[in-house]
Amino acid sequence: MQRDPNRFWNPHLAGVALGLVLAGTYLVMGSGLGASGGSLRLGVAALQVVAPEHVESTPPLARAALAEHAHWLVYELFGVVLGGLVAAYTAGRLKREVLKGPRISTAGRLALALAGGLVMGIAAKITRGCASGQALSGGALLSVGSWVFFMSFFAGGYGLAWFVRREWR
Amino acid sequence: MTFPIFPSGEAGLVFAVLSGFGFGFVLERSGFGRAQKLVGQFYGYDLSVFKVMFTAVVTACLVVVVASVLGLTDFRLIADHATSETLLVPFAIGGALVGAGFVISGYCPGTAYVAMASGKIDGLVTVLGTIAGQVVWSELEWRPGFSTFHNATNLGNYYLWELLYLPDRAGPVIVAAAVVAMAAACFVFADRIERLLSDRADPLAQGTPGGRSRRVVLAGFAAVGLGSLAALLLPSGSEARAVETTRLSPAELAERVFDAPWTIRIVDVRSLADCTARRVPGAECVPEEDLQKLRLSEAEPARQLVIVGTEEGIPKEAEAYRGTLAVLRGGFGAWEGYAFTPPKPPAPGAPPAEVEAYRIQAGIQSALTGMKAAPPPPPPSAAPAGGPRKEGGGCSG
Numbered sequence: 191m192q193r194d195p196n197r198f199w200n201p202h203l204a205g206v207a208l209g210l211v212l213a214g215t216y217l218v219m220g221s222g223l224g225a226s227g228g229s230l231r232l233g234v235a236a237l238q239v240v241a242p243e244h245v246e247s248t249p250p251l252a253r254a255a256l257a258e259h260a261h262w263l264v265y266e267l268f269g270v271v272l273g274g275l276v277a278a279y280t281a282g283r284l285k286r287e288v289l290k291g292p293r294i295s296t297a298g299r300l301a302l303a304l305a306g307g308l309v310m311g312i313a314a315k316i317t318r319g320c321a322s323g324q325a326l327s328g329g330a331l332l333s334v335g336s337w338v339f340f341m342s343f344f345a346g347g348y349g350l351a352w353f354v355r356r357e358w359r
Numbered sequence: 360m361t362f363p364i365f366p367s368g369e370a371g372l373v374f375a376v377l378s379g380f381g382f383g384f385v386l387e388r389s390g391f392g393r394a395q396k397l398v399g400q401f402y403g404y405d406l407s408v409f410k411v412m413f414t415a416v417v418t419a420c421l422v423v424v425v426a427s428v429l430g431l432t433d434f435r436l437i438a439d440h441a442t443s444e445t446l447l448v449p450f451a452i453g454g455a456l457v458g459a460g461f462v463i464s465g466y467c468p469g470t471a472y473v474a475m476a477s478g479k480i481d482g483l484v485t486v487l488g489t490i491a492g493q494v495v496w497s498e499l500e501w502r503p504g505f506s507t508f509h510n511a512t513n514l515g516n517y518y519l520w521e522l523l524y525l526p527d528r529a530g531p532v533i534v535a536a537a538v539v540a541m542a543a544a545c546f547v548f549a550d551r552i553e554r555l556l557s558d559r560a561d562p563l564a565q566g567t568p569g570g571r572s573r574r575v576v577l578a579g580f581a582a583v584g585l586g587s588l589a590a591l592l593l594p595s596g597s598e599a600r601a602v603e604t605t606r607l608s609p610a611e612l613a614e615r616v617f618d619a620p621w622t623i624r625i626v627d628v629r630s631l632a633d634c635t636a637r638r639v640p641g642a643e644c645v646p647e648e649d650l651q652k653l654r655l656s657e658a659e660p661a662r663q664l665v666i667v668g669t670e671e672g673i674p675k676e677a678e679a680y681r682g683t684l685a686v687l688r689g690g691f692g693a694w695e696g697y698a699f700t701p702p703k704p705p706a707p708g709a710p711p712a713e714v715e716a717y718r719i720q721a722g723i724q725s726a727l728t729g730m731k732a733a734p735p736p737p738p739p740s741a742a743p744a745g746g747p748r749k750e751g752g753g754c755s756g
Contacts, residue, residue, distance in 0.1 A: 196562045198390035201407045202546070202569050202576040205414020208389075211381035212415060213422035217432065218374055220363030220440040223382050225469035229486070230493035237494065250497035265372045269379020270386075270469065271476040277387035278477030286478040289394040289465065300484050306464025307471065307485035311492015313456030314468060315500065316509060318443040320457060321467035322382075324450075326412060330419035331438040332519040332534055335445030339454040344409075346458025351401035354463055358398050359564070 193282035212330060221259065222327020225270070226314035228263035230254050291358040302357055362432035363440070383473050392473040394465025394481060395563045401462050403556035405566040406549040414576060417535075417542050421583045424535045427528075428590045434531040439516050447512040464488065526656040526679065529591050536584040543577050604673060605685040607665060609697035610716060612687055613723045615665075616640055624662040626653070626677070629669055629691060639667055639687075639694060640726065650676040658682075667691055698723045 198204075215223055234254045237245050245251045254260050278284040290299035314320035317339055319328065325343060328336030366374060389411045390396040399405025427434040461467050464485040466474055471489060474482025500509040520530025546569055553566030607615070615623050616639065625642040627634040634644035645653060647668070653676070655664070660682030666673055667687045677684060687694060702720040705713045 198396075198407070198567050199385075199388045200570065200572040201389060201410035201567050202414045202572045204385055204389040205411040206418045206576055208382070208385045208411060208415035209418020209420075210422065211378055211385060212419040214381075215374075215378045216419065216423055216437050216441055217362040217426065218364045218366065219371065219378075220365055220437060222441045223378065223469075225467075225472060226489065226493060229468060229490045230497060233490040233494040234497075236490075248498060249501050251494070254497065262371060262375050265375035266379035266382070267472060269376035269381075270383035270472050271379075272376070273380035273383025273385075274387045274392060274473035274476030275383075276380075277384040278392055278473075281388065283387070283392065284477050286480065288480045289474070290481065291395070299481055303464045303466075303481040303484040304488040306460045306462075306466075307468075307488020308460075308492040308495070309488075310457050310460030310464060310468055310485075311489040311494075312496045313453040313460060313492075314489070315493050315496035316449045316453035317457065318446070320469065321412070321461070322469040324443070324454075326415060326419075328442040330416045331423065331434075331442050332420065332531060332538075333438065333442040333445060334514070334517045334519055334522055335443060335447070335450045337519065338445070338447060338450045339457075342451045342454025343458040343461070346455030347401045347462045348458075349455070350459045350462050351398070355402070357463075358395060358465075359402065 193280075195281065195283045197281075208326075209330070212327060216331075219262075221262075222323060222331075223266065224263055224319055224323030224327065225267065226311070226320040226323055227254075227260055228267035229311065230315070231257075231260040231264045232267075234260075291356065293356045293359070299357065302354070362426060363437060382469070383476065386470055386473045387477060390567065391470040392477040392479065392482070393563075394474065394479070397467075397470060398462055398465050399564065399566065403552055404558060404564045406553055407567050410546060410549055410567075410569060413542055413545065417538055417580055420531075420535050420538065421580065421587070424532050424587050425583060428532065428587050435518075435527050438518060438531075442516065445514040445517040446510065447514060449509060449511060524657065527681065528656075528679075532587045532591055536588055539577075539580045539584040542580065546573055546577065605663075605683070606671070606688045607685045608688050609694045610720065612639065612665065612694070613698065613719050617719055617722060622662055623665050623685075625665045625667060626650075627667045627691070628674060629667070633669075633691075637691075637695070637727075639691075639698075640723075642667060647674050650674050655680040667694070698727050700724070701728075 199207075212223055215221065231254055234245060234251050237251065238255065245255055275284070288296050288299055290296065310320065314323075317324050321343060324336050325340045329340055386392070390407055391411070396405055397408055400408040423432065423434055423437055426432045457467070464471065464481075466482060466485045468489045471482050471485035475486050499505045518530070520527075520534045523530070523534070525533055550569050550573070553568065557566050558564035616625075620641055625639050627638050627642040627644050628647040628650060631644055631646050634642070634646075638644065655676055656679035658680065660680065663683045663685055664677060664680045665685045665687060666677050668690050669692070670690045671686050671688065673684065673686055697720065701724055702717055705717045
């Protein structure tokens with residue numbers, strides 16, 4: 191079969207598949223999926239190598255270091271990377287590259303990726319979860335906070351899109 | 360209740376990798392390892408982010424709704440376990456910042472991992488930025504000033520159905536059905552916008568239309584949603600209360616009334632005339648037919664609800680109470696026998712428990728019968744002069 195890197199699953203069928211994975215996680219683990227909690231745990235692991243006393247004396251870091259759920263989220267993230275790798279390889283999309291629009295340099299794109307990641311990292315800690323943990327996992331369970339996040343998330347994206355259009359188009 | 364399973368230790372970790380694998384695989388196949396496709400959401404040429412996310416939200420919600428309707432799990436139990444508290448102001452501001460970070464980096468934290476896995480350097484850099492950001496805010500969030508904002512406007516676990524004053528059983532089903540209707544409208548609209556704004560010449564600037572699958576998926580959602588709504592109307596005979604109802608003896612109830620009245624809420628469901636004539640101290644007189652006016656399913660569940668009736672039955676409305684439930688053993692008749700008969704004084708040297716029981720019964724008995732026997736107040740022959748006093752006040756009078 192010809193592999194076309196520009197062919198994707200139908201969004202609604204993909205959404206149903208994603209929803210079933212999520213529902214399975216609820217029913218088995220009693221919790222949802224996420225990406226930011228595991229990220230924090232990875233950062234804490236790095237800090238524990240450099241400055242273990244500092245981790246112990248900072249309550250949020252110490253909590254993350256001890257929490258069993260954070261540990262679980264790291265394994266889940268490992269699965270995400272594995273799943274992404276297998277899917278990209280089998281779809282012919284596994285390729286080392288920098289994704290960007292035609293009007294921005296590679297260095298500029300990477301700087302913005304880092305800045306954007308940093309902003310998201312900070313913000314996702316404020317909101318106790320990112321798009322997957324809060325909007326997706328909390329939204330499906332009808333949490334008011336998750337729906338506030340959902341709307342605010344889109345508002346923030348649309349609000350800034352015009353200013354960074356040179357990065358993409 | 361079958362779910363959640365809560366597997367222990369290693370089994371849970373194996374499941375973590377499996378569910379993560381599914382998550383990552385689907386995200387990649389949706390095209391979410393590609394930044395241009397993700398940010399297309401914010402330029403209007405590709406609304407896959409919205410379509411996939413919203414479809415996933417509805418699917419997962421309906422699965423849990425159906426499992427709850429079938430009695431396999433409890434929607435609220437899972438929701439309380441899996442969702443965070445609602446902090447209005449931090450979520451509104453933080454949510455906008457996550458959206459801003461999304462359009463700057465081209466990823467959300469989850470999809471950045473997928474992009475990294477498929478070899479995208481910008482995905483890797485975004486992951487590093489996210490990790491750094493998480494640590495940075497952890498350094499700040501507990502410090503004075505920052506913690507005020509970080510923990511502001513905490514509404515606790517708060518759900519859309521509570522916002523609409525719907526009960527825990529029917530609420531999720533009704534809201535889920537409304538969300539299905541909303542999804543149908545949004546998806547049709549999303550395909551229209553994509554057709555308008557996509558760029559045919561650029562393979563990276565095209566949406567993935569919902570097509571026929573959209574109709575199939577929406578029809579499935581509608582069927583499941585309506586089915587769950589219909590199931591709500593069926594009598595829920597099989598629905599056993601998770602918490603056993605305690606049967607309180609009159610002595611136990613009296614002890615609670617005397618020593619810890621703040622732990623109980625007594626509702627007397629006999630007729631209004633009977634209840635106003637004689638009742639357990641502190642009881643609310645609410646005849647059974649008026650019980651639904653108390654909205655017990657939404658009432659604060661901190662106190663134990665004690666039902667006092669002519670018999671020991673528990674009315675259906677009371678079963679909806681979220682806290683613990685108790686019933687007076689033997690109904691009000693037993694209470695009368697206990698509280699209105701003078702107790703025998705304990706023999707000298709009786710064990711302390713017996714003395715204590717006597718103290719309570721005598722106390723109740725004198726409080727209830729003594730007041731009835733007290734002489735009526737003297738006629739107001741030498742009543743003080745009428746009209747409000749102008750001078751003095753407080754205790755000096």
